[in-house]
């Protein structure tokens with residue numbers, strides 16, 4: 258496998274021969290942690306709808322979108338420069354259990370009418386993710402349903418983030434990134450579609466490699482920190498970024514990311530072999546502890562992304578949502 262090319266894996270046989278697909282995915286999981294899948298089963302019209310919603314929402318004035326900031330339910334908006342790294346992007350978080358978005362304080366009212374499409378997209382991505390999780394379990398020598406049984410769709414707070422990298426009237430400070438180098442945290446699997454190139458992935462040999470943007474036929478998959486921890490580093494969570502060089506200030510970019518999360522009460526423990534927990538503290542400060550639940554990890558992660566006081570403020574200001582509201 259070439260070191261400078263993100264692998265492309267055909268998953269058309271995943272329903273009738275999961276083991277053959279698992280075999281193909283194995284090397285990509287252990288080396289890149291990133292790979293494209295083709296024949297991914299996520300309907301193109303749903304993907305297009307999510308990009309339409311993203312563009313419509315991103316066209317609202319920033320002051321309007323800022324009225325519903327992201328909260329501890331992982332629902333709401335954060336604009337350019339609002340995260341800990343001051344990244345030049347905006348992000349609309351659409352997290353929570355299936356059917357729970359309506360009426361959330363973080364949801365801009367203009368998105369209410371799109372909830373059927375958003376929920377349908379979330380479900381389609383979750384179904385594809387569960388199939389990939391079966392491949393990963395096979396790869397690790399576990400029972401095929403080991404991971405899938407901790408990601409039951411109705412019980413998982415899966416997350417969509419609609420991202421917009423706006424263009425500017427003048428160059429922003431050179432030191433600011435479009436999105437700083439990071440690995441994905443609280444999820445097992447990420448499914449990404451993108452309108453344009455710009456994303457770079459750290460290759461197995463330590464070089465930044467541009468990810469192509471080949472359209473809706475190919476979904477870009479990567480593994481999150483949770484699954485890396487769970488798998489004792491056998492499944493790799495890889496750094497990625499968007500620099501100003503890759504996406505200049507006078508260009509914009511849209512992407513839609515789906516993050517498949519374990520069920521909230523899932524206890525995270527290394528399951529195959531052992532792992533030095535201290536070494537699981539990645540450079541941006543996220544930290545695992547043996548036996549912590551996903552919910553506890555998300556609290557830590559949100560503090561890292563949006564500042565130390567984020568979670569405490571939200572606990573006091575946003576009512577806790579009923580699980581099925």
Ligand SMILES: [Fe+2]
Pocket residue numbers: 439440441497
């Ligand atoms: Fe990411």
